Amino acid sequence: MRMCACRGTAGFAHVSCLAEQAKILVAEALENNLDEDAMQPRWGRWGSCGLCEQRYHGAVACALGWACWMTYVGRPETDFARGAAMNQLGDGLESVGHYEDSSTVREAQLSMMRRVGASAHQMLVVQGNLAQCYSRLGRKEEALPMFEAVYSGHLQLFGEEKKNTITSAMNYAISLFGLRHFDEAKSVLREMLPVARRVLGENSVETLKMRSMHASALYKVADTLDDLREAVNTFEETVPTTRRVLGGAHPLVRVVEEDLQKARAALRARGGDVESVRQAVAAMTPGDA
Helix, strand or coil: CCCCCCCHHHHCCCHHHHHHHHHHHHHHHHHCCCCHHHHHHHHHHHCECCCCCCECCHHHHHHHHHHHHHHHCCCCCCCHHHHHHHHHHHHHHHHCCCHHHHHHHHHHHHHHHHHHCCCHHHHHHHHHHHHHHHHHCCCHHHHHHHHHHHHHHHHHHHCCCCHHHHHHHHHHHHHHHHCCCHHHHHHHHHHHHHHHHHHCCCCCHHHHHHHHHHHHHHHHCCCCHHHHHHHHHHHHHHHHHHHHHHCCCCHHHHHHHHHHHHHHHHHHHCCCCHHHHHHHHHHCCHHHC
16 A cells, blocks of 8 residues: 555555554553553554654555454443544545445444543544534535534633644634635634644644635635735645645645646636736745735
């Protein structure tokens, strides 16, 4: 398989080897009663490459999700690994577009979490994942208030400068996009994009997605020619960075490249052109950006 950002021969591995490595790392953590901070990177090997740290996608994510579930399915409902394995399976099924199956897993996990009295944070994570499934199944009106509640819940629990809060803000904005509430999406992104850049860095997947979404909102409901120019400029900066960070096969790269072409077309239709954007940007002083 090859479903991460590694280059050369480092990007190839047997799925069974990846599963065995993750199983060993988690077993060692459980045996030594390691705390949550120590457990997280070990459990993360079920879904992310240990070399480039990018999350797997497509068939590899699905295969590892099933392997994870089969490893821990026999554990009690109160066991951390059982709930986490359900989440991993749900992620894997979504990665190959099996959203109906994933929603069944998510609903079962949410019911289990309620039975065992899971923490507020755990409940928010599961609710957010279920909202994602509903959205991808076309149940967007049903998903939107769930995304909003998850975002508000993370803000209350952790404040804005936590990765979970930033991710939930991004998911809420995506949900607003799906219902064509572009102005509301722009408002959320304007508030949280600077936080993502500061907390996660310019090259994080979340920051790249949020920059792309903000640019998309600008060109879809552009009030001025400057909005379109800003959208094109943002996409032209984001496309090469996204390709370099995630690799050319990542689905986000295709989305951002397509949006760049659409933004350029919108700019041309409004009487602007890409070259004028480049000239305007080149003429800007450092304080103008």
